[in-house]
Amino acid sequence: MTLLAPSILAADFSRLGEETRAIAQAGADWIHLDVMDGHFVPNISFGPAVVKALRPWTDKVFDVHLMIAPADPYLAAFAEAGADAITVHVEAGPHIHRSLQTIRGLGKRAGVALNPGTPASMIEPVLDMVDLVLVMTVNPGFGGQSFIGSALETIARVKAMTAGRDIDISVDGGITAETAGPAAQAGANILVAGSAAFKGGPDHYEKNVAAIRAAADAAGGRDGVRC
Ligand code: DX5
Numbered sequence: 684m685t686l687l688a689p690s691i692l693a694a695d696f697s698r699l700g701e702e703t704r705a706i707a708q709a710g711a712d713w714i715h716l717d718v719m720d721g722h723f724v725p726n727i728s729f730g731p732a733v734v735k736a737l738r739p740w741t742d743k744v745f746d747v748h749l750m751i752a753p754a755d756p757y758l759a760a761f762a763e764a765g766a767d768a769i770t771v772h773v774e775a776g777p778h779i780h781r782s783l784q785t786i787r788g789l790g791k792r793a794g795v796a797l798n799p800g801t802p803a804s805m806i807e808p809v810l811d812m813v814d815l816v817l818v819m820t821v822n823p824g825f826g827g828q829s830f831i832g833s834a835l836e837t838i839a840r841v842k843a844m845t846a847g848r849d850i851d852i853s854v855d856g857g858i859t860a861e862t863a864g865p866a867a868q869a870g871a872n873i874l875v876a877g878s879a880a881f882k883g884g885p886d887h888y889e890k891n892v893a894a895i896r897a898a899a900d901a902a903g904g905r906d907g908v909r910c
């Protein structure tokens with residue numbers, strides 16, 4: 684079974700607590716939290732205070748995706764706020780190994796993310812340091828963009844590179860019931876979905892989550908590592 688990680692970037696920001704609880708109850712496995720700084724990406728979202736405020740609303744894994752540079756000065760704050768997994772971009776700074784070491788030192792699952800224009804080989808030297816590889820299938824910064832198909836090749840390469848290791852492969856950007864299948868087939872076992880998970884409001888969340896999951900499972904997605 685493939686794990687579903689809805690991104691609350693697509694939720695109603697005026698009622699984020701209720702939205703987080705609603706999507707969790709609708710069948711989300713993880714909650715994906717997109718942190719943007721207006722510097723590494725051309726948009727600003729929220730920081731550790733919001734992660735902390737949302738923590739009491741669900742006990743699901745908080746999968747924090749940092750689209751910020753530098754990331755290192757904020758890792759402890761996100762860990763303290765309640766993140767379970769913290770993902771940093773390989774493009775966000777010169778010391779990715781140090782960032783991953785810091786995240787593990789904080790007792791959290793360490794993730795590394797790749798933009799669509801970044802080759803999979805960039806993360807080869809740090810595979811011993813990661814629990815999760817996140818492959819972007821849009822250029823990060825905004826929800827609601829179209830899936831970049833060429834990134835499927837990156838997912839496949841990451842899958843080959845991580846064979847035999849206990850590493851999750853997450854795909855993020857433009858995931859819908861149509862793109863979930865190809866992404867799972869290429870090797871992703873965690874699907875991040877913003878717009879497709881939250882479209883139509885709370886009454887539709889269960890149906891949205893089920894449709895994405897069914898598409899991935901039909902395509903033969905591998906087991907997610909639960910934590
Ligand atoms: C993009 C974010 C994604 C985004 C996904 O910068 O990292 O998590 O919210 O949104 P959709 O599913 O709408 O592409």
Ligand code: ZN
Nearest residue numbers: 717748855875
């Ligand atoms: Zn994300």
